[in-house]
Amino acid sequence: METLHRGEFFSGTVTKIERFGVFVALDEGPDHPVFPGVGFISFAELSWQRFEEATDVVHVGQRVSCGFLQFDTWNLEAGLSWKATQPDPFEVVADTIAVGQKLPG
Template identity: 70%
Template sequence: MFVALDEGPVHPVFAGVGFVSFAELSWGRFEAATEVVQVGQRVSGEFLQLDTRNLEARLSLKALQPDPFQAFAEGDPVGHKLHGRITKLAPFGAFVEVAHGIEGLVPLRELAWTPVETPAEVVQVGDEITVVVTKIDKGGRRLTLSRRQSSPDQ
């Protein structure tokens, strides 16, 4: 997303242009930038660096907001049982949203008591399931979950 800066570097074509990459728009998951910002909307961002090749200020909108993953990691330690919704299936497991904007992976081996070859054998996108937090990687912002450990009677 390009933004017109109130103050900024002199751009060879567009004076005072800043750039916010997709990854720096929001901590949450979104498909299109318009889910986060609209054309003409006034925003505040944190300066990350000056792109000397393009003479653009690289900015972050999410840097001015608390990281919801870190807050979640402090309040939901390993071993907690949570309820969530399947958001995506992958060959290696299923992604589950366990809190607003917080997703974790249930690896294929942790989806069911009996071995399965694909997640679609036992869950579908939109299914509500119960999981247990098995690992939190704060630095990598990764959450590992287990459906198998949430209930012995699956």
Template identity: 70%
Template sequence: MVGPSENPELWAFLKSLRYGDILRGTVAAIEPFGVFVALDDGPDHPVFPGVGFIGIPELSWRRFEAASDVVRVGQRVSCAFLQFDTWNAEARLSLRATQPDPFQIFADGIAVGQELQGRVTKLVPFGVFVQVAEAIEGLVHLRELTCTPVDAPEDVVQVGEDVTVVVTEIDRECRRLFLSRRQSPSGLR
């Protein structure tokens, strides 16, 4: 789109960046696919509102509906540099990389076999999601809902219902928490 011959200053700036560099700037535009950031250092982009771009997954560790729930136009941000997108001649950035991961903090304080209290947040054909802490949800697979087999999660629980569950697996790398209701001594009450 914007080649090195059309804008050598921009390309030299982007090539100088290294993974993990912290870049500061101002949110220039919010789009459904991500956020443009006008960086403090470096040149302007000839096409986009900013040289920096934060994709939706890199905005926050927490679940959100729209990018505007996380940032607003004009807001100052510090982001980690991920990569030089040579197609768009932009710096791919991560806002969440500059913030502690709540899943890892939560995982530090729990163990497999531990009983937790939670609230059912979503029913899916293969089980239910249970929120066990702020911004932390785990999956209770259908086979782990009750001691007897069931065909659908709504036969057993409803969204908003409080449940007791046991931690069966903590996958730190994929940020997944697996839970069981049937293994909990008090979970089926």
């Protein structure tokens, strides 16, 4: 896991949702000694959209594809981003606005 590079994508299954994030069992990852899955998605990396509960975005048993952020050597897990697989809404807006264009606001 320590040889992984930021931006690589992995698939897995959501195994547990906690108040601090989501655990993912990666298809090609080792078992974690304590937590159910070797991947972890923090709430900030779940979605570009605002949500109240993680269950508004994902559910246990759901298959997900995530971008790798970094390996957490303290918790022995891969930091993942599910929103990395979704279009960045700021880039989408920037692509639709031309320099000099007048916008209401």
